[in-house]
Amino acid sequence: MEWKPKRGSGVPLYKQIAAYLEECIIKGEFPPGSFLPSERELAKKWQVNRSTVVSAFEELRASGIIERIQGSGTQVSSVHGRFPQQRVPNWGHLVEAGSFLPNYPLIRKIRKETLDHELIDMASGELSPDLFPANAFQTIMAQQPFDYHLGYGHPQGNLELRQTLVHHMKKWRGIDSTASSILITSGAQQALHLIVQCLLKPGDAVAVEDPSYFYSLPLFHSAGVRVFSLPVGGDGIDPDDVLELHRKHRIKLIFVNPNYQNPTGTVLSLARKKRLLELSVRLGIPIVEDDPYSLTAFDGEPPPTLKSLDPMANVLYVSSLTKIVASGLRIGWIIGPQAVMERLADAKQIIDFGHSVFPQWLASKFLGSDSFVQHLQALRHSLGRKKDLITFALHDLLPTEVEFVEPAGGIHIWCRLNREVNEQKLLKQSIKQGVAYVPGLVLGSNKNCIRFTFGRAEQEQIYEGIKRFSEVLKSLLHDKSGESSVNVP
Known part of the structure; x- marks a missing residue:
């Protein structure tokens, strides 16, 4: 449970806050040279008056634990009686110097x-809590014993879940696949990260819809990849824009969200889907299809996915349960050529040794049940x-x-x-x-x-x-x- 000051404890709130912040500083949560959250921010977090936090800061300042830096905020002192007078790491510099870029400030x-x-x-x-299938999950856990070994699983994910997904993809999305062509990931976000890190190198050019969810991700810039825009209109992107970009920049991958696109909600027309696939085959450019929303079609008739129209295996298909079941399950998947899945699975093993067994079991049981329908x-x-x-x-x-x-x-x-x-x-x-x-x-x-x-x-x-x-x-x-x-x- 997150810490909060206790009213009616006999200890003034500002002294509780001062003691808690001092403890955090001593334990290294706020190391010397780092900045504390603002007084206003802490007052809102702990539901106290700002003056209470100001008094707590004054208590710490009087002890030499923190100091006010004009125009910057409140900083933990580099040297005071509570710390040995030794050099400490420059955490601020290290945080800024990492090769994986943070999310944009906004x-x-x-x-x-x-x-x-x-x-x-x-x-x-994400979905609101009332849309989570809590009753169905409780029924599954009550009626079906969990008898899996809680050790490291298959590098590509639980076999039962991948076999369930083979049937799910055929029935609901018109996609033919095999268990060996599927990799289970921690949501679609990890899937995209693995694709960028494993299939691209610094300087490579990719084509991305504009506007697009991909623009809000630091994945491409962290990998040193050059990003070029494909404007989104009422029928989605114009595939011939890909042709023009490829002539100028030698595009290595195309990233698209063709059905109920994020953020515009547009659907890439069937004619444009076929034209995009035609250009992919002619130019030899793989397509990454991000498809989180197609099953949410309000009329119950999802538009066809690119992957379902792809006879040459040029599409890497990415989807997840985040937008149709629950974001907290962290179940996503990639469908593609087996050699690519093995490469991405090897990278995933380096990162996390494979996905957690229990949510894979639960997802498999749910997708294969009438409750999913x-x-x-x-x-x-x-x-x-x-x-x-x-x-x-x-x-x-x-x-x-x-x-x-x-x-x-x-x-x-x-x-x-x-x-x-x-x-x-x-x-x-x-x-x-x-x-x-x-x-x-x-x-x-x-x-x-x-x-x-x-x-x-x-x-x-x-x-x-x-x-x-x-x-x-x-x-x-x-x-x-x-x-x-x-x-x-």
């Missing part, structure tokens, strides 16, 4: 803010209802301020503002009003765009979330200071 801020349970979360790309029907109905609620709210509250196209599946709605506004200021003020979303500037080159996610928020929160956002937007649009040019980090 993404980190949004994720940090969405931990606040009072915030209406229209930013996180019932869950999927309920999920589609609920997400369709949430989509209706958010589109109604946008039409009702922002009829002239935003433009959008209703998605036919997925969990995102992409909005374009009809007037320019300072995007960072808009986000900051919206968070203060208690609603979070993802600004378009972290998802590509499109300015004055917003991604609202309706999967995470409860149904009764959706209208209120758009109401809070609309109040902030209208205030900024009537404020000349809010009409400044976009401030992109």
Whole structure:
């Protein structure tokens, strides 16, 4: 349980906080030279007055444990009576010098803010707790004994789960596969990381949709890969843009999310899917298809995947249970040529020695049960209802301020503002009003765009979330200071 000061304990709150922070410093959580969280941040976290945290800081400052650095914040002292006068590692320099880049500051801020349970979360790309199939999971665990050995499993993942996925992919997504062509991963994120690290080298060029979820990931830049944009229109990308990019930059991989694309919600038309596959075969460029949303089709008729149309095995297919079952299961998979799966499995073994056995067992039992069919029907109905609620709210509250196209599946709605506004200021003020979303500037080159996610928020929160956002937007649009040019980090 996370620490909190205890009211009514007889010890003043500020002294409890001072003692706790001193203990964290001594134990190395905040080493010498590092900065403590701000007074405002800690006051919000522990639900105390800011003056209480200020008093705690003063207590530590009087003891020489911390010091105020003008313009920077509160820093743990490099030398004081509690520490031996020896050199300590420069953790700040080491953190900044690592080859794997951190998330963009704006993404980190949004994720940090969405931990606040009072915030209406229209930013996180996950499902709300009520959509988790808790009863089905409890039934499986009660009726089917878990009799697996809890040791290291097969490098490509549990065989039973991979065999279940063979049937699942054929029935639900029209994809022919074999157990040996499947690698189980810790969600789709790890799958993408393995592909980038194992199949590309610094300087390689890749083509990525714009806007795209991929733009918010540091994977490509950490690997030293050059990223080139494929603009997304009403029918998805134009495959002939790939041809032009390849002529100029010798594209090594194409990354696409063709069904209910994140963030635009568009579906790559069948004609364009076939044209993209044709170019892939002609040019010898592999395609990475990220497909988290196709089964969420509100009408129950998912569009075909690229992989199901791929006769030459040019597509590496990536999917997961994150958007259709539960993000916490951390079950994802890649389908592709066996040689590629073996290479990626070897890299995964280096990273984590294989995926946890229990969630693989649970996922296999659930996907192979009638409960999955019932869950999927309920999920589609609920997400369709949430989509209706958010589109109604946008039409009702922002009829002239935003433009959008209703998605036919997925969990995102992409909005374009009809007037320019300072995007960072808009986000900051919206968070203060208690609603979070993802600004378009972290998802590509499109300015004055917003991604609202309706999967995470409860149904009764959706209208209120758009109401809070609309109040902030209208205030900024009537404020000349809010009409400044976009401030992109």
